Amino acid sequence: MSFLLPCPNCGPREVEEFRCSGEVTRRPKATPTLRELTTYIYFRDNAAGLHTEWWFHRHGCETWFLAERDTRTNEVARTWLPAASASGASEPSPSAVPEVPAT
Numbered sequence: 001m002s003f004l005l006p007c008p009n010c011g012p013r014e015v016e017e018f019r020c021s022g023e024v025t026r027r028p029k030a031t032p033t034l035r036e037l038t039t040y041i042y043f044r045d046n047a048a049g050l051h052t053e054w055w056f057h058r059h060g061c062e063t064w065f066l067a068e069r070d071t072r073t074n075e076v077a078r079t080w081l082p083a084a085s086a087s088g089a090s091e092p093s094p095s096a097v098p099e100v101p102a103t
């Protein structure tokens, strides 16, 4: 399956140029319970529809960025660098965007 993914630096490129690192996770509080920590490490929302995920442009500018993609159609609604929001769109809450992707 192929689709175009717009890199914030390079513009639209074939998805084969990128590596997906999964959906954005929410870090638990500083001293999480075992359940909170287990949920953070092992469970994902796996939404059927729009969700936000980490992407890496491995055959391009080698930049990590965020993309909002519909998992049913692979339609990409927007992409943006973690420090900035897409124009006209609300920025995800800081707790929803970790400093580095969880791998």
Ligand SMILES: [Zn+2]
Binding pocket: 007, 008, 009, 010, 011, 057, 060, 061, 062, 063
């Ligand atoms: Zn790029």
